[in-house]
Amino acid sequence: MSQSSNLPAQVSIFEVGARDGLQNEKPVSTQNKIRLIDDLAKAGVKRIEAGSFVSPKWVPQMADSMDVIQEMPRAKGVVYSALTPNMKGFELALASGIDEVAIFGAASESFSQKNINCSIEESIARFQPLMEAAQKANIKVRGYVSCVLGCPYEGHIESTAVAHVADVLHQMGCYEISLGDTIGIGTPINARRMVETVASKVPVEQLALHFHDTYGQALPNILACLETGVSVIDASVAGLGGCPYAKGASGNVATEDVVYMLHGMGVSTGIDLHLLAQAGHRISTALGRSSGSKVAQAIGHESAAL
Numbered sequence: 001m002s003q004s005s006n007l008p009a010q011v012s013i014f015e016v017g018a019r020d021g022l023q024n025e026k027p028v029s030t031q032n033k034i035r036l037i038d039d040l041a042k043a044g045v046k047r048i049e050a051g052s053f054v055s056p057k058w059v060p061q062m063a064d065s066m067d068v069i070q071e072m073p074r075a076k077g078v079v080y081s082a083l084t085p086n087m088k089g090f091e092l093a094l095a096s097g098i099d100e101v102a103i104f105g106a107a108s109e110s111f112s113q114k115n116i117n118c119s120i121e122e123s124i125a126r127f128q129p130l131m132e133a134a135q136k137a138n139i140k141v142r143g144y145v146s147c148v149l150g151c152p153y154e155g156h157i158e159s160t161a162v163a164h165v166a167d168v169l170h171q172m173g174c175y176e177i178s179l180g181d182t183i184g185i186g187t188p189i190n191a192r193r194m195v196e197t198v199a200s201k202v203p204v205e206q207l208a209l210h211f212h213d214t215y216g217q218a219l220p221n222i223l224a225c226l227e228t229g230v231s232v233i234d235a236s237v238a239g240l241g242g243c244p245y246a247k248g249a250s251g252n253v254a255t256e257d258v259v260y261m262l263h264g265m266g267v268s269t270g271i272d273l274h275l276l277a278q279a280g281h282r283i284s285t286a287l288g289r290s291s292g293s294k295v296a297q298a299i300g301h302e303s304a305a306l
């Protein structure tokens with residue numbers, strides 16, 4: 001039972017470390033990625049983003065996504081996902097056997113150009129045939145909106161612009177819209193107002209929070225937004241990552257930190273925090289760095305080598 005009637009009793013964690021995290025770290029082996037995904041599933045994570053079918057020239061770290069997805073063990077009850085920016089990406093994703101895909105747009109014109117080489121309007125046109133193909137293939141599609149609280153190139157972004165893109169993706173058939181604070185610039189009251197504005201267009205049950213922790217604001221922002229009724233949180237184990245097209249952006253909020261905060265407030269996630277921290281330590285070791293999660297650091301490196 002959650003300790004506040006304003007909080008959901010349960011939160012679904014959407015783990016993005018193997019994609020959003022590793023796309024912006026130095027390359028690790030395919031086997032290390034597979035091990036990470038398996039570790040996450042064993043820790044009780046039920047939604048795992050496993051890779052990305054984007055141009056290997058743009059994001060070389062994701063070039064082995066086909067191998068990762070085809071070789072990774074599939075845990076029962078876990079949904080595995082991959083990013084697909086266009087039809088080429090979708091066809092590869094379909095061939096990989098992934099469970100669901102995600103399209104990704106932005107609320108900022110400049111970020112859209114830098115990230116996917118087209119305007120917001122052109123991106124929507126690119127997504128249309130993908131949505132139709134996904135519907136035919138019975139594949140669910142998630143939608144991302146980047147720069148929901150600010151853009152590295154344009155600065156302030158109006159929440160109404162976020163709501164507009166979220167609404168378009170939702171109307172195109174995305175089952176969930178993930179709101180990305182790509183550069184982690186938001187603060188709690190602004191974040192909450194942004195979610196409320198988007199929720200006037202897209203049902204709050206179909207929204208997810210995707211907050212980077214660049215300014216150390218991700219946890220307070222999440223807490224403020226949970227009180228609007230959102231109950232899906234994207235997070236990256238060990239705080240892996242950043243964004244290749246948002247210079248200086250640090251990783252997503254660390255999954256361990258989110259899970260610790262939620263469990264401490266009586267909100268369940270179904271995740272074993274110690275196994276999760278171990279997963280984070282193992283991939284951090286493979287990257288030659290320490291975990292970016294404060295909670296994982298506090299728990300310590302016990303059993304990291306198991």
Ligand SMILES: CC(C)(COP(=O)([O-])OP(=O)([O-])OC[C@H]1O[C@@H](n2cnc3c(N)ncnc32)[C@H](O)[C@@H]1OP(=O)([O-])[O-])[C@@H](O)C(=O)NCCC(=O)NCCSC(=O)C[C@@](C)(O)CC(=O)[O-]
Binds near residue numbers: 023085086089180210
């Ligand atoms: C979208 C494109 C492909 C457009 O890139 P483009 O250059 O405009 O594409 P194009 O259609 O002109 O094709 C150019 C070349 O790319 C190839 N190509 C074309 N599509 C694919 C594909 N799917 N997979 C593999 N190859 C592909 C295509 O075959 C061709 O190859 P060539 O003939 O030159 O050898 C490119 O801009 C791209 O790959 N961008 C990806 C950027 C990216 O992955 N960013 C990070 C993910 S988004 C993110 O992290 C934010 C998020 C979601 O986490 C939320 C948040 O935090 O805000």
